Amino acid sequence: MKFVMTKSTPARIAIADFLSSSAYPVDIGSIIRFLRSKNLKTNKVTVYRTIDFLLQEDLVKRVEFGEGKYRYELQKDHHHHLICTNCKKIEDVEGEYLRDLESKIRNKKGFLVKNHSLEFFGICKQCQQ
Amino acid sequence: MKFVMTKSTPARIAIADFLSSSAYPVDIGSIIRFLRSKNLKTNKVTVYRTIDFLLQEDLVKRVEFGEGKYRYELQKDHHHHLICTNCKKIEDVEGEYLRDLESKIRNKKGFLVKNHSLEFFGICKQCQQ
């Protein structure tokens, strides 16, 4: 992944790398742990500010899984998440399932949907066995 | 609304009243403000503990609107929310739109959906004018 940042610094490069290599949304803590594992003694404030920058540039998306904190992932094709409440694994579900619904909402309620959050909580295949 | 609580106290009664009279999910702060307006000098910890109790009894549902805090509403017919990003007004959308989708997820991914979060963000009718 390449960011169009005004300045390219070790912290930003590492955060970009981590987001690129993460299959699923990560929280600030795991970013910091990654940076430490690379012996980059980055401050958490830098992480927050880098994420803010990426959010504003619309390179990153913020999601919530009911944990009392945010998670972040690179913008990619529209998708949602399957979150196993047992083992905490996260899977993707691709698709634009709500497009028709959003038109209906427009027609019935006059409400213009700009975006939505949709996450599924349940038990993954492995944990059912 | 009537709670099946082991003990009925002024704080619990007032919180139940407030939740019953709230058309949309409320945060802890607004519950406390309501209690103060009724001259009940309830501690916020009591509010949190009452909400915890109601969540465990499945009388209340917890939702997130990307605000960095939780909101709570009485359990009622399955529905989702339209959140105006301009005036912050919240509307309901009734319906079980995702039932088919959840079966598909079951068949395709083997993931058993127990519940989901779905909220729509956009511009309400009034704010479009």
Next chain:
DNA sequence: GTCACTGCAAAGGCTTTGCATGTAC
């Protein structure tokens, strides 16, 4: 050399915990 980024310390908001006191029953 400049301007943007970083680090540190501190604070702010939401939520939880421990423990002694109070109260519904």
Next chain:
DNA sequence: GTACATGCAAAGCCTTTGCAGTGAC
């Protein structure tokens, strides 16, 4: 009287802010 609920203080997380110092360009 007893078990449960409350209040207070304190702490735990996550996140944000201010300001001085550093580094990318």
